Amino acid sequence: MWSNSKILIVRVAVAAFCFVATSPGVAVADDLPVTAKHAKICAGAEARYQKLFPDAAKEDDVVIVKLYKYTFCPRNVTVRPGTTVRWINVDKRTSHSVWLKQAGEAESERFFPDEQWEFRFISPGKYPYLCGPHWDQEDMRGFVEVRE
Numbered sequence: 001m002w003s004n005s006k007i008l009i010v011r012v013a014v015a016a017f018c019f020v021a022t023s024p025g026v027a028v029a030d031d032l033p034v035t036a037k038h039a040k041i042c043a044g045a046e047a048r049y050q051k052l053f054p055d056a057a058k059e060d061d062v063v064i065v066k067l068y069k070y071t072f073c074p075r076n077v078t079v080r081p082g083t084t085v086r087w088i089n090v091d092k093r094t095s096h097s098v099w100l101k102q103a104g105e106a107e108s109e110r111f112f113p114d115e116q117w118e119f120r121f122i123s124p125g126k127y128p129y130l131c132g133p134h135w136d137q138e139d140m141r142g143f144v145e146v147r148e
């Protein structure tokens with residue numbers, strides 16, 4: 001019993017040390033967990049997107065992220081430098097925003113169903129982002145990694 005508790009404490013301490021040691025200044029997040037619930041919502045988001053934009057042509061250097069039911073779909077994307085990420089609201093009523101807060105960007109305008117907002121990523125790095133009105137209560141967060 002005692003030894004198990006001690007092992008746990010050591011593990012937490014090591015994890016905390018690694019976190020601090022690898023994060024000078026601002027802590028940089030990693031991929032977000034994707035649950036079965038996210039996967040189900042994102043399947044619905046894809047269906048909505050196909051219905052709303054049946055003629056959408058695939059564009060070079062553009063990656064689409066759908067916003068649906070308080071979820072960014074997909075939650076995590078990895079893109080090359082120079083890629084534009086286009087966030088499209090495929091919800092039925094709710095407006096959302098995209099806020100690359102950690103990168104020091106201003107929050108986007110709220111955008112409504114069928115509307116979109118985009119951002120071109122130039123520099124390699126990790127870019128966690130939020131939906132301004134829904135990140136806290138609904139955990140509406142996303143993550144972009146930019147790398148060669």
Ligand SMILES: [Cu+2]
Nearest residue numbers: 096131134140
């Ligand atoms: Cu939102």
